[in-house]
Amino acid sequence: MRFTVKLTIGLLALGLGSGDANAAEITMWARSTTEAYSTAMVKAYNETHPDKVVLNLIPNEQFVAKVGTAIAGGSPPDLMSIDLVYVPTFARGEELTDVTALAKALPYYEKLSPSHLRLSTFEGKLFAVPYSAEASFLMYDKALFRKAGLDPEVPPKTWAEVRADAEKITALGNGTYGYYFPGNTAGNNVFTFLPLIWAAGGDVISDDGSKATLNSPAVLGALDHLRAMWASKTIPPSARNDGAENIISTPASGKVGLWAGGAFTMTGLRRLSPNMEVGATFLPGEKAGQWSSFAGGDAIAIPRGSKQPKLAWDFIQWTYSPEVQIGILARNNALPVRTDLAKNEFTERNPVYLVATEAMAKGRTPYSFVYNDLLNSPQGPFLRMLQRAVFDGDVTGAVAEAQKRFQQIIDTGN
Amino acid sequence: MRHHGLTGWLFVAPALCLTSVFFLWPLAMVGWISAHNWPLIGRPRWIGWRNYLSILDDEIFLGAVRFTVTYAVLITPILFIVAFVLALLANTKRRGVGLFRTIWFLPTSIGISTASVLWVWMLNGDVGVFTTILNALGLALGPVQYLDSTGAATVAASTMVVWKTAGFTMVLLLVGLQGIPIELHEAARIDGASYWQDFRHVTLPLMRRSLRLALVLSVTGSLLVFEPFYIITRGGPQNGTISIVYWIYNSAFGSFRVGYAAALAIVLLAMVLAINLAQLVLLRDPDDA
Numbered sequence: 117m118r119f120t121v122k123l124t125i126g127l128l129a130l131g132l133g134s135g136d137a138n139a140a141e142i143t144m145w146a147r148s149t150t151e152a153y154s155t156a157m158v159k160a161y162n163e164t165h166p167d168k169v170v171l172n173l174i175p176n177e178q179f180v181a182k183v184g185t186a187i188a189g190g191s192p193p194d195l196m197s198i199d200l201v202y203v204p205t206f207a208r209g210e211e212l213t214d215v216t217a218l219a220k221a222l223p224y225y226e227k228l229s230p231s232h233l234r235l236s237t238f239e240g241k242l243f244a245v246p247y248s249a250e251a252s253f254l255m256y257d258k259a260l261f262r263k264a265g266l267d268p269e270v271p272p273k274t275w276a277e278v279r280a281d282a283e284k285i286t287a288l289g290n291g292t293y294g295y296y297f298p299g300n301t302a303g304n305n306v307f308t309f310l311p312l313i314w315a316a317g318g319d320v321i322s323d324d325g326s327k328a329t330l331n332s333p334a335v336l337g338a339l340d341h342l343r344a345m346w347a348s349k350t351i352p353p354s355a356r357n358d359g360a361e362n363i364i365s366t367p368a369s370g371k372v373g374l375w376a377g378g379a380f381t382m383t384g385l386r387r388l389s390p391n392m393e394v395g396a397t398f399l400p401g402e403k404a405g406q407w408s409s410f411a412g413g414d415a416i417a418i419p420r421g422s423k424q425p426k427l428a429w430d431f432i433q434w435t436y437s438p439e440v441q442i443g444i445l446a447r448n449n450a451l452p453v454r455t456d457l458a459k460n461e462f463t464e465r466n467p468v469y470l471v472a473t474e475a476m477a478k479g480r481t482p483y484s485f486v487y488n489d490l491l492n493s494p495q496g497p498f499l500r501m502l503q504r505a506v507f508d509g510d511v512t513g514a515v516a517e518a519q520k521r522f523q524q525i526i527d528t529g530n
Numbered sequence: 531m532r533h534h535g536l537t538g539w540l541f542v543a544p545a546l547c548l549t550s551v552f553f554l555w556p557l558a559m560v561g562w563i564s565a566h567n568w569p570l571i572g573r574p575r576w577i578g579w580r581n582y583l584s585i586l587d588d589e590i591f592l593g594a595v596r597f598t599v600t601y602a603v604l605i606t607p608i609l610f611i612v613a614f615v616l617a618l619l620a621n622t623k624r625r626g627v628g629l630f631r632t633i634w635f636l637p638t639s640i641g642i643s644t645a646s647v648l649w650v651w652m653l654n655g656d657v658g659v660f661t662t663i664l665n666a667l668g669l670a671l672g673p674v675q676y677l678d679s680t681g682a683a684t685v686a687a688s689t690m691v692v693w694k695t696a697g698f699t700m701v702l703l704l705v706g707l708q709g710i711p712i713e714l715h716e717a718a719r720i721d722g723a724s725y726w727q728d729f730r731h732v733t734l735p736l737m738r739r740s741l742r743l744a745l746v747l748s749v750t751g752s753l754l755v756f757e758p759f760y761i762i763t764r765g766g767p768q769n770g771t772i773s774i775v776y777w778i779y780n781s782a783f784g785s786f787r788v789g790y791a792a793a794l795a796i797v798l799l800a801m802v803l804a805i806n807l808a809q810l811v812l813l814r815d816p817d818d819a
Contacts, residue, residue: 181783184570205786209572300766354655357677359764362656489785494764495590495772503768528584 139166142194142424142431146171147179150197150248150414152383153448157440165434167427169195180205180488183419187211192419195428197247200235201487203415204325207238208485213418216242218429224436227456231411231481244415245432246453248445251476252307252410254278254400255381255468256374257367258393260285260292264373271397273404275312275341278374282350285373294350296372297342298358299507302499306491307410308376308399309502312338314408314480315401320491320498321522325484328522330501330515337402339505339515346506356507359494364388378412379449379472396471411479413453451476486529490522497521557799560792568789570782581793590769591794594777595801601773602752605688609748612692613699620700621707631704635697642694646761649690653677653762677763680770687758687771695751699744706740707733742813746806753802774798 146154151173158171172193174182180202186192198206206212219225219242232246258268264284272278282294298304313319318334321327345351352372354362367375368388376399385392398407416435418428434440441452446462451472458477463469484490491498501518505511564581568574585591620631637645652659655673664670677683710733718728734741756775759765765772765780772780778798782791 178783180786181570184786187571206571209569211571300764353675354673357655357675357767486785493780493784494766495769495780495784500768 139168140424140427141168141170142427143170143172144195144197144428144431145179145183145193146173146197146414147176147199148173149176149380150450153248153444153450154197156444156448157435160440160444161431161434167430169431184211187419187421190421192421194418194422194424195416195431196419197414197416198244200232200411200413200415200481201484201492203236203244203417204238204483205485205487206417207236207241207243211420212243213420213422213425214241214243215245215418215429219245222433222436224454224456227454229411229413229453229455229476231476231479232413232415232453235481235483236415236417244417247414247416247435249411249413249451249453249476250378250380251412251451251472251479252311252376252378252399253471253475254374254397255367255377256395256397257370257372258395259370260288260373261395264288268393268395271395272374272400273397274400274406275337275402278400279341279345279350282345282374283348286348286350292371292373293352294373295345296352296366296375297355298360298363299356299503300358300494300499301360302494302496303492304360304363305502306498307378307412309338309342310482310491311376311399311408311410311480312341312401315399315406316403317401317406319482321482321484321526323483325482325486326526328519328526330519330522334402335515336511339502339511341402342502342506343509343511347509368392379451379469382449382468394468396468398471398475407478409475409479411476411481413451484526486525489525489529497525560795563789564792564796566789568787568792570786570788574789577789581790582797584790585793585797590772591774591777593769594772594774597770597772598753598755598774601684601688601755602749605691605752606745606748608688609692609696609699610744612696613703613744616696616700617703617707620704631700634700637694637696638698640694642757643761645690645694646757649686649758650762653686678767680767683763683767683771687762690758690762691755695748699748702744702747703737703740706737709740710736738813738815742810742815745813746809749809750802750806753798753805 144154144158154171154173158169162168176199179199183192183196183198183206192211203212219228222228229246229249232244232249233242236242236244236246254271256268256271261268261281264281264287266281266284272281278295285292285294297308310320313334316334316337318332318338319329320335322329346355352366354366358366363375363377364381364384365388366372367377367381368385370389370392382394385394399409400407416432418425422428436454438457441454441457442460442462445452446460446469449469451469452458452460455477458473459470463473482491489496493499497518500521501514504514504517508514563574565576565578566574567577567580616634620627620634640648651657653676655661655675658676660676661670661674664674665672675682676686714732714736715728718732723731754775755773756779759771759773759776760779763771765776774794775798778791778794781787781794
């Protein structure tokens with residue numbers, strides 16, 4: 117009797133299961149930074165498709181560890197969005213599905229973000245495609261520019277001009293500072309400081325990531341530039357311990373003139389300081405005409421062992437529609453990854469986004485299998501170099517040490 | 531006789547099973563992993579002793595060992611003095627002593643990570659409560675940076691740890707204090723012993739076991755410290771406050787070198803084991819033998 121009951125329940129469960137069979141469900145993992153647009157995308161997709169995507173947001177710093185463990189344990193998600201800079205590591209570890217043929221069949225393949233495609237390529241094959249984009253640029257407080265007698269429509273175009281403007285703004289007194297950067301975070305400075313080096317014609321690693329290239333005038337010059345502003349007290353003292361907790365609240369306070377950031381900070385700035393007039397320009401190099409940007413964001417990939425690769429690709433393709441690129445990404449202060457949709461109603465309405473979009477198109481991203489150890493890690497040589505040079509003033513010593521550590525890490529990791 | 535042996539085994543079996551499944555087996559796995567180049571992402575490859583050899587070149591790890599040992603040596607006596615004073619105060623029958631004990635024990639009931647996050651904000655130089663208090667007392671003007679040197683950051687994180695764990699050590703010591711029969715104190719007083727003589731010659735010797743337990747727990751806990759330096763100081767400034775466990779975590783989940791992290795964990799296990807053995811031998815109770 118009891119057996120019959122169990123059997124009936126079992127059959128019922130099976131019956132219910134098969135009723136849903138043609139509407140499949142796929143799991144997608146994404147890091148928490150992408151929350152605003154990932155949630156919106158998945159909601160829109162689920163409302164318009166019979167198949168359902170279940171989104172699992174993971175805190176940024178735990179993302180790689182969680183995914184690595186899940187893949188090793190044989191239970192990866194069907195689809196995942198990864199910080200662009202980690203794609204080479206995942207691809208080399210043979211953890212991702214080759215999507216070369218699928219991607220090249222897309223009519224707008226040539227228009228996809230070039231930095232994303234470069235980072236997603238390993239041994240000639242494509243293992244991920246662009247998902248969301250984020251570029252760094254120089255931001256400034258127009259009201260403070262006016263107060264300091266500077267023209268808010270003429271932002272600085274060289275390091276020397278940045279310093280000169282910053283000093284004039286600092287001279288306003290009353291706790292006002294000309295320049296701000298968070299001094300105790302690696303990731304944020306990679307995003308905002310590396311472009312200064314690139315703009316001046318230098319780099320920290322070679323294009324293929326096999327050589328450390330810090331011994332260059334561009335690296336020394338960029339560090340000298342930041343050091344000079346710290347030494348002349350044009351940067352608030354709180355910058356030294358700032359682990360990026362205050363990247364929005366400090367500019368929003370209306371007490372700093374210039375800082376580097378990305379479009380993603382605009383939501384927070386608007387919320388904290390609705391009337392602030394934010395200006396935007398490119399991150400300059402030493403000479404006029406030089407500029408660069410860090411092209412960051414996420415790439416989307418199908419992990420090895422995904423149970424629904426076909427559905428996963430359907431979702432990816434859908435994200436490239438204008439409704440998603442403009443209606444969701446651009447609306448949520450992320451940049452479209454299709455360059456042919458880069459100019460849209462949002463960029464027209466807000467010049468800050470226009471700068472972000474143009475910066476993205478020319479932006480760069482370091483390609484390395486040991487990206488985290490070199491650049492992103494709070495214990496890594498990049499942050500140490502920056503802190504030693506800027507706060508301790510030992511620019512040449514800091515660069516020499518970093519050059520040595522970079523090469524050591526590259527040699528053990530490759 | 532045989533029967534008794536079997537019964538004995540049956541009694542230890544549950545504990546033995548649990549230890550095997552949750553300690554010995556994972557430990558063997560860690561040993562196995564430590565002999566591989568085991569990336570978090572990608573396939574493992576056997577490399578024998580090479581992970582152990584690279585530890586010798588790992589300056590950050592050697593720095594972490596120095597830092598952690600220094601931290602343990604500094605925080606243990608401070609923690610003991612604070613906890614001992616609290617235990618002596620709590621071991622009276624005055625009014626409100628229950629409330630006193632509860633207040634000091636409360637931090638123990640919060641998770642260490644939660645407590646660390648709480649202190650991150652209390653230690654915030656601009657809006658933290660310490661800055662507000664210092665300014666109100668006229669001891670500081672404007673923002674105060676609590677974490678801008680290795681020394682200051684260590685003091686800040688250690689203060690949190692003392693606040694968080696003194697209550698627990700207090701309870702351990704309180705049990706020892708209350709286990710001393712009151713007649714012994716009375717006898718000592720009748721013989722003319724002062725408070726300090728009573729403390730030195732009656733209380734302390736009879737608390738040997740509680741002290742030993744508290745010491746072993748405290749030293750082990752200090753050597754395995756992670757959260758305060760991961761959350762409050764993030765190992766900074768300039769890698770000055772990286773503890774051993776922090777570096778193990780970082781090797782596995784920051785550098786994705788799981789095999790290397792496993793090797794570091796084995797080295798740490800050997801260290802803690804050796805230090806605990808030394809403590810137990812040094813503090814051996816002659817009556818136990």
